[in-house]
Amino acid sequence: MRILVTGGAGFIGSHLVRRLLANEQDHVVNLDALRYSGNLENLADVAGHPHYHFVHGDIGDAPTVEKVFKEHQAEAVINCAAETHVDRSILDPGGFARTDVLGTAVLLEQARKAGVTRFLQVSTDEVYGSVVRGHSKEDDPLAPRSPYSASKAGGDLLVLSYWSTYRLPVLITRGSNTYGPNQYPEKFIPLCITNAIDDEPLPLYGDGRYRRDWLSVFDHCAAIEHVLRHGEPGNIYNIGGGHELENLSVAEGILKHLGKPRSLIRFVQDRPGHDRRYAVDCSRLRALGCTPTVSFEEGLRATVDWYRSHEGWWRRIKSGEFRTYYQQMYGKRLREGTAG
Numbered sequence: 001m002r003i004l005v006t007g008g009a010g011f012i013g014s015h016l017v018r019r020l021l022a023n024e025q026d027h028v029v030n031l032d033a034l035r036y037s038g039n040l041e042n043l044a045d046v047a048g049h050p051h052y053h054f055v056h057g058d059i060g061d062a063p064t065v066e067k068v069f070k071e072h073q074a075e076a077v078i079n080c081a082a083e084t085h086v087d088r089s090i091l092d093p094g095g096f097a098r099t100d101v102l103g104t105a106v107l108l109e110q111a112r113k114a115g116v117t118r119f120l121q122v123s124t125d126e127v128y129g130s131v132v133r134g135h136s137k138e139d140d141p142l143a144p145r146s147p148y149s150a151s152k153a154g155g156d157l158l159v160l161s162y163w164s165t166y167r168l169p170v171l172i173t174r175g176s177n178t179y180g181p182n183q184y185p186e187k188f189i190p191l192c193i194t195n196a197i198d199d200e201p202l203p204l205y206g207d208g209r210y211r212r213d214w215l216s217v218f219d220h221c222a223a224i225e226h227v228l229r230h231g232e233p234g235n236i237y238n239i240g241g242g243h244e245l246e247n248l249s250v251a252e253g254i255l256k257h258l259g260k261p262r263s264l265i266r267f268v269q270d271r272p273g274h275d276r277r278y279a280v281d282c283s284r285l286r287a288l289g290c291t292p293t294v295s296f297e298e299g300l301r302a303t304v305d306w307y308r309s310h311e312g313w314w315r316r317i318k319s320g321e322f323r324t325y326y327q328q329m330y331g332k333r334l335r336e337g338t339a340g
Helices: 011-022 040-046 062-072 086-091 093-114 147-166 188-197 217-230 247-258 283-287 296-309 311-318 321-336
Strands: 002-006 027-032 052-056 076-079 118-124 170-175 177-179 202-205 211-216 236-239 244-246 265-268
Touching (some): 002 062, 011 027, 011 040, 027 062, 040 052, 062 093, 076 093, 076 217, 086 147, 086 321, 093 118, 093 147, 118 147, 118 217, 147 170, 170 217, 177 188, 177 217, 177 296, 188 202, 188 311, 202 247, 202 321, 211 217, 211 247, 211 296, 217 236, 217 283, 236 283, 244 247, 247 265, 265 321, 296 311, 311 321
Parallel strands (some): 002 076, 027 052, 076 118, 118 170, 170 236, 177 211, 202 265
Antiparallel strands (some): 211 244
């Protein structure tokens, strides 16, 4: 297929672009606005691929999106473009609404006009809200509690409305917490890894007992591709890794891999509206013939090794705008935090 991947220079998007190009059959157009977390270094190894084309642009810009469809005749769309970090959404909720809701609306309408045969929205398990017990299913009510998850929920509802109203063949995937190489170091696992390498404190919100289901980016992208090719239009598919762990346990595992002391852990003031637990039921995806293959121990070790051997990549990031953001989010918290 000729596939338009939006946000393809980001974390999940770049791994997905690389995966699609590997089969040598698909033609991939990557539309990315290259905001702070979009990084063409993530795709340097495929920049010259004959089936790959990059376009610098925003999904919220209708003329640009229309031009991309006309020039590249995309048959399918995978929308990875999003503002994704809860902490940043607390600082700038409007920016998240613009990209995750209004940007999705523009992309949907242009896709409808272009007559695409598949539109896959990459979403998150956070739209279900905090799960005290059990596992969220695809038809459960949405209960987002942060500007990020609320904006993603809004985008999801728009996508589903295009199925009900226009019969645009849409699909939604809702992935659990994803980790792996090239992840922007504001996220929990790469932040812990890079801080630990530099013997800096690892900030854990509250008591560190928040539980997440950890999913390798390679398994996540495999599931997205599988749903694109085999999913039933109008359906939602949860994607989980099957590795539910507390943040504290993950931080301790990272320190163990790096041979660093547990004393680097700092418990800091919690963030507002922090969801205690996420967990998803993935039986619908399993019935479609897709299951994760990467164990968390294997995936975490490989991720730690990647950051250890690619210091140039993350040091460039952490020396720029990131420092201002980091001080705003963690400076006071770390000064007032308690040792683990």
